Amino acid sequence: MVVLRDGMCPGLSEELVVALRAADITTGTWVLINLFTLFNLALLAIRRVLLAQHTAFPVSGADLYEDLLSSTAILSTGNPSLDKLLDSGLYTGELTELAGGPGSGKTQVCFGVAVNISYQLKQSVIYVDSTGGLSASRLLQMLQAKSCNIEEQMEALQRIQVFPVFDIFSLLGCLHHFRCVGLQQASAGGGSVKAVIVDSVSAVISPILGGKQNEGMSMMMQVAGLLKTIAKDFNVAVLVTNTVTRDGNGQLKAGMGQTWSHVPRIRILLQRLERPGSTCSSVRTATLAKSSRQPCHLKEEFDLQCWGRSEEQLYGMSGKRKLENTEPS
Amino acid sequence: MQRDVSSYAIAPSVKVKLLNAGFLSAADLCDLRPLQLSKEACISQEEAVEVLQAVRCEPGQERAAAGRLTALELLGREQELGTIVTFCSALDMALGGGMPVGKTTEVCGAPGVGKTQLCIQLSVDVQIPACFGGLGGKSLYIDTEGSFLVQRAVDLAQAAVEHCGLLAEDSEQQEALKVFTVETILSNLFLVRCHDYVELLAETYLLADFLAQHPGVRLVVIDSIAFSFRHDFEDLSQRTRLLNGLAQRLIQMATNHNVAVILTNQMTTKVWSGQSKLVPALGESWGHAATQRLILHWEGTHRLASLYKSPSQREATVPYQITGQGFRDAPPSDQPKASDDPSVRQSGSLSKRPRTEEDQSTRT
Numbered sequence: 001m002v003v004l005r006d007g008m009c010p011g012l013s014e015e016l017v018v019a020l021r022a023a024d025i026t027t028g029t030w031v032l033i034n035l036f037t038l039f040n041l042a043l044l045a046i047r048r049v050l051l052a053q054h055t056a057f058p059v060s061g062a063d064l065y066e067d068l069l070s071s072t073a074i075l076s077t078g079n080p081s082l083d084k085l086l087d088s089g090l091y092t093g094e095l096t097e098l099a100g101g102p103g104s105g106k107t108q109v110c111f112g113v114a115v116n117i118s119y120q121l122k123q124s125v126i127y128v129d130s131t132g133g134l135s136a137s138r139l140l141q142m143l144q145a146k147s148c149n150i151e152e153q154m155e156a157l158q159r160i161q162v163f164p165v166f167d168i169f170s171l172l173g174c175l176h177h178f179r180c181v182g183l184q185q186a187s188a189g190g191g192s193v194k195a196v197i198v199d200s201v202s203a204v205i206s207p208i209l210g211g212k213q214n215e216g217m218s219m220m221m222q223v224a225g226l227l228k229t230i231a232k233d234f235n236v237a238v239l240v241t242n243t244v245t246r247d248g249n250g251q252l253k254a255g256m257g258q259t260w261s262h263v264p265r266i267r268i269l270l271q272r273l274e275r276p277g278s279t280c281s282s283v284r285t286a287t288l289a290k291s292s293r294q295p296c297h298l299k300e301e302f303d304l305q306c307w308g309r310s311e312e313q314l315y316g317m318s319g320k321r322k323l324e325n326t327e328p329s
Numbered sequence: 330m331q332r333d334v335s336s337y338a339i340a341p342s343v344k345v346k347l348l349n350a351g352f353l354s355a356a357d358l359c360d361l362r363p364l365q366l367s368k369e370a371c372i373s374q375e376e377a378v379e380v381l382q383a384v385r386c387e388p389g390q391e392r393a394a395a396g397r398l399t400a401l402e403l404l405g406r407e408q409e410l411g412t413i414v415t416f417c418s419a420l421d422m423a424l425g426g427g428m429p430v431g432k433t434t435e436v437c438g439a440p441g442v443g444k445t446q447l448c449i450q451l452s453v454d455v456q457i458p459a460c461f462g463g464l465g466g467k468s469l470y471i472d473t474e475g476s477f478l479v480q481r482a483v484d485l486a487q488a489a490v491e492h493c494g495l496l497a498e499d500s501e502q503q504e505a506l507k508v509f510t511v512e513t514i515l516s517n518l519f520l521v522r523c524h525d526y527v528e529l530l531a532e533t534y535l536l537a538d539f540l541a542q543h544p545g546v547r548l549v550v551i552d553s554i555a556f557s558f559r560h561d562f563e564d565l566s567q568r569t570r571l572l573n574g575l576a577q578r579l580i581q582m583a584t585n586h587n588v589a590v591i592l593t594n595q596m597t598t599k600v601w602s603g604q605s606k607l608v609p610a611l612g613e614s615w616g617h618a619a620t621q622r623l624i625l626h627w628e629g630t631h632r633l634a635s636l637y638k639s640p641s642q643r644e645a646t647v648p649y650q651i652t653g654q655g656f657r658d659a660p661p662s663d664q665p666k667a668s669d670d671p672s673v674r675q676s677g678s679l680s681k682r683p684r685t686e687e688d689q690s691t692r693t
Contacts, residue, residue, distance in 0.1 A: 101616065103616070127400075132433065132580040132584055134400075135641035136407050138640055154401055157399065160400035166577050166584070203617065206569070206614065207574035207577060211566065215335070215344075219336065222335070222336050245613075281644075282644070
């Protein structure tokens with residue numbers, strides 16, 4: 001709510017502001033809340049101005065639907081199994097979360113999505129990296145599998161903008177920067193920005209959650225609010241990664257607590273396959289833990305190497321389960 | 330645009346006073362002078378000045394805009410930074426040339442498997458001059474267990490100098506050999522001894538200043554991070570928070586100052602559905618802290634190194650051995666069943682980063 005200042009609206013003079021402050025009224029919230037006891041014309045005028053400035057605008061459902069049809073895009077992840085789980089891909093305007101333990105493949109999926117969007121769809125991607133896990137050589141490797149043309153590879157790499165942030169204040173500053181100047185200016189690359197990937201949100205938030213710190217939760221929800229606003233206003237798909245914890249029954253669930261669990265629209269849990277024979281396998285299982293479009297607990301297996309292979313290799317065999325023949329002898 | 334006051338890096342007590350006085354967003358604060366602000370919000374004048382500085386110059390946003398790169402620029406930067414060779418060619422190939430500079434790597438292993446040996450080897454290898462394919466940098470060794478032995482470092486340094494001496498061909502390399510001696514190696518190795526976790530945390534806070542004063546440092550080794558955090562800790566959730574904060578500071582330092590950070594971790598037994606497994610210590614959330622994770626383990630009498638987690642390399646397991654001269658490849662007659670795929674041999678060619686020190690490390 002705004003602080004009351006002299007000259008904000010007709011009738012709000014300096015003496016009135018001082019008198020209000022003496023009664024411990026400094027913001028417009030009091031004015032709006034106390035509807036029945038206002039007889040002073042000046043205060044009524046103030047209330048009218050505040051209402052005009054701060055009320056939300058109702059939108060009809062039909063308009064909203066039209067909007068959705070014209071502006072939502074579905075971005076494929078590049079992996080048919082994941083696309084099946086996500087109901088054909090990442091939807092713009094929504095927040096999708098990938099949760100998994102260490103080494104489960106979250107960063108690799110983020111790379112795959114970024115490469116697919118920048119090479120296949122020729123759109124820009126913003127990658128906010130908070131773990132130092134971004135490896136441009138791996139991105140190049142994935143691009144080299146898709147095309148042999150060096151020009152195209154370099155162009156695709158240029159469409160991926162990387163923002164390294166390592167603590168919560170930098171992340172908040174970065175997200176505010178996107179909101180203020182818009183994603184086009186922030187990225188300054190060719191093509192419009194279609195996805196914002198944050199890897200990982202839990203790395204910057206878990207040090208401030210819990211214990212005697214009371215600010216952690218509020219900062220986490222500020223990040224959530226900013227990400228959702230960015231997704232909606234700029235029509236981008238937001239992909240975040242998170243850690244996992246075990247609940248009382250030993251089941252895996254996403255980290256950062258109950259409050260954060262309501263933030264993403266879609267949640268996918270990634271796990272390594274515990275197969276007795278091979279120890280060095282790149283197959284992972286993805287389970288749909290939360291979705292507004294598909295029934296939950298759908299499971300798919302996929303191979304992390306699928307982004308590193310060319311089209312013929314991928315579609316020559318069924319893109320789903322690809323087990324290497326790992327026995328050397 | 331309106332940015333909430335609570336999202337700035339201001340002390341919590343000051344934030345509470347600002348919010349009570351009705352200052353909810355940056356727009357409310359930007360027109361005020363410090364004296365006015367301190368009177369209205371009942372904070373001291375120094376605090377008012379700090380608040381206005383934090384809100385006005387908006388360092389977070391400028392930094393966010395300034396620190397950004399395209400992936401193409403990042404690729405160039407990665408290739409410039411290079412890697413630190415370990416002198417075990419199989420491990421170097423699995424790692425894509427060696428330990429990456431600008432990332433954090435965690436080395437886990439049971440006692441006696443060779444973690445400290447690897448750390449001392451890397452502290453010597455980072456100093457190999459650039460004309461031999463090394464980085465020519467200095468190293469900082471933070472020792473929490475007291476397991477650093479100077480005599481062993483001398484042995485490894487002598488072996489490295491001899492190795493480079495055998496390789497020296499042209500005059501530039503001969504010149505470099507004159508400065509690459511055991512004495513200079515030891516003088517470029519900075520050693521810090523931390524006795525408990527408070528000293529370790531304090532050291533990481535001071536690390537930024539140290540690295541700014543010594544820009545030649547290319548390697549920071551913390552051996553080991555588990556030791557100080559595993560005993561004397563009643564509150565495990567506090568330990569997790571401290572470790573997460575520590576991990577973020579280390580990766581920030583690795584990125585901003587272009588150093589490789591190596592952390593050593595111990596192993597613990599986890600009992601899971603009736604079976605027990607040896608897993609790295611410090612909990613599951615610590616697994617996310619380092620960019621790369623290397624697990625050293627025994628297989629009978631052979632030592633194996635497994636790359637468990639890496640953003641750019643495939644998982645692989647390679648054998649190695651510790652000799653009098655340091656960390657080396659295992660002798661070929663002795664190799665246990667190499668449990669990596671036949672296609673992992675090609676993984677070396679999949680990572681297309683130029684490996685300039687590869688020719689040096691293949692001869693062991």
